[in-house]
Amino acid sequence: MFPRPQVARSNRLKPIFLQFLLNIHYNNAVVALFAGGRLNYDIVVIGASSAGLFAAEMLAKNGKRVAVLERSDAMESEERTYIVTPGLYRVMQDFPSGIIHQEIDTFRIQSGQNQADIQLSSPDLVIERAELISTLLSRAAAAGVALVSNCEFLGFEIHQGKTRIKVRVDNSLQLVSADYLIGADGVHSAVRKSVGIDPVPSVPLLQAVVDLPAGWDSRMTKVWFEVEDTPYFYWLIPRNRNQAVVGLISEQGDNTQALLDRFLAQKNFKPISFQSGQAALHNRDFPTDFLVGDLPVMLVGDAAGQVKVTTVGGTVTGFLGAKDAAGMIWGDNQLPARLKVTRELDLHQLIRRLLDQMTPEDYTDLIEMLNPSVTNFLSQHDRDNMRSHFWKLAVLQPRFIPLGLKLLFRSVFIQ
Structure with missing residues (x-):
């Protein structure tokens, strides 16, 4: 390491x-x-x-x-806050520490009322573009x-x-x-x-700079799956101890600003400024x-x-x-x-093909499947280093297999 x-x-x-x-x-x-x-x-x-x-x-x-x-x-x-994996050190071992604004130890994911935490063995890094x-x-x-x-x-x-x-x-x-x-x-x-x-191919990205909610752990990022709004997700990423960015990735043609405005209002976030861009695929x-x-x-x-x-x-x-x-x-x-x-x-393209078929119920089931063996696996292997290890998830949680087959069937036969 x-x-x-x-x-x-x-x-x-x-x-x-x-x-x-x-x-x-x-x-x-x-x-x-x-x-x-x-x-x-x-x-x-x-x-x-x-x-x-x-x-x-x-x-x-x-x-x-x-x-x-x-x-x-x-x-x-232009200024944009984003989060990167510790895989950055594998490719640039002398990455300058002075531009790292925050380290993230915990990923919290939520769908409906269900949520799960993944404790990262090596923290993610929050930087400014x-x-x-x-x-x-x-x-x-x-x-x-x-x-x-x-x-x-x-x-x-x-x-x-x-x-x-x-x-x-x-x-x-x-x-x-x-x-x-x-x-x-x-x-x-x-x-x-x-x-x-x-x-x-590209998709629009929009995020708002907000005050970090009182009591929020500044080393925790949260992701919300709201498939009625986007096949991707909403997020909150602390940019320091006082502020965070709350944003989403949507699809081309969606009213991304309206979606984010509604989400901010639902979560009682008041935007200070906005950052936007097109994300390549x-x-x-x-x-x-x-x-x-x-x-x-x-x-x-x-x-x-x-x-x-x-x-x-x-x-x-x-x-x-x-x-x-x-x-x-x-x-x-x-x-x-x-x-x-x-x-x-x-x-990742194959996984995205399956994720695009997910319903709110599927995400609820997915979160319930995150047993200690799975969360420990995810804590050890970052998102930039999955190809050699991804298959092990089916061994750690056999219920992933029927879920994956169901999503694959939808992607092939139900559009």
Whole structure:
């Protein structure tokens, strides 16, 4: 098990200072790297997402010349609180403790009047996306990555068998040469669109910042299953000792704001502010690695749909996808290693197919099935490391087998 850093209060001035230094880095990068009109890199990363920046840092530390090209004017992210598993330490052992706002020891799940607690042997981590991106930007810059903002990816140009990357930077068209391209430009990936791959499936996410209820354990997260509202769930995640985020994942076309407003009123939560976004979904039918002419292209993170569709969590799996892509480029990994992430996500896709068939009564029964052996198993194996162990649940609780068969029958024959 990797050592867990102590939780420390974030320094709110740090991201501002880092942004000042990074702005200097961006401006110098634009002048130095785009002055010639035609550029050459070992790897170009499209999109300053967490997965893209992590891949860029690893490749630069391995001696590669790397550029991250970001469409927006500033390489920064909107604030969003989310929870990640301790699997983060497996992929990034030096993850900075300063951006961990809270550790979560207990998961409480509820359906109707039934609820169950799962005590986590290794706590989940509550982080802020904006601080994570700022930290990854500073690490990438320190590793020598060229960070270029206001740089829009336009597509590819193939001439005499050579593929170049077309971009617009500061209203000037440029052609960039690279040995590899990594597409890390999120749910609405321009890289995917440029080669005719369908957009990654996604669902809306909305959460409200609220005051933590009096007496609430700030190290406990709660999940409510309300299938009349959403096939996913509502949640409360403490972001510190005083505040939490309460939110839901819904389906496209639902009035997500109205659903959340009603839930907040029912639970007597008063929203302070809202955070929203589109969460990517894994779909194994879409390619993530392909050639454009002679240029190998790899998609990572949300652009690749490297997100668990059970919980719609993708930070750890996005990092794993980025790490595997980087390993393939420098030769440490072969394609089977790249497929490990896909196979883990395939399992979650199968589980989601079954969960979509659940009724309120099924969730009530499921919670009743969580005997001590099952909860102990779930406490030991986090959500990012289930593929090798998931089958053991049927041994620990045989009643899962008829429930699973019933849900599978519904998914195949009753739509």
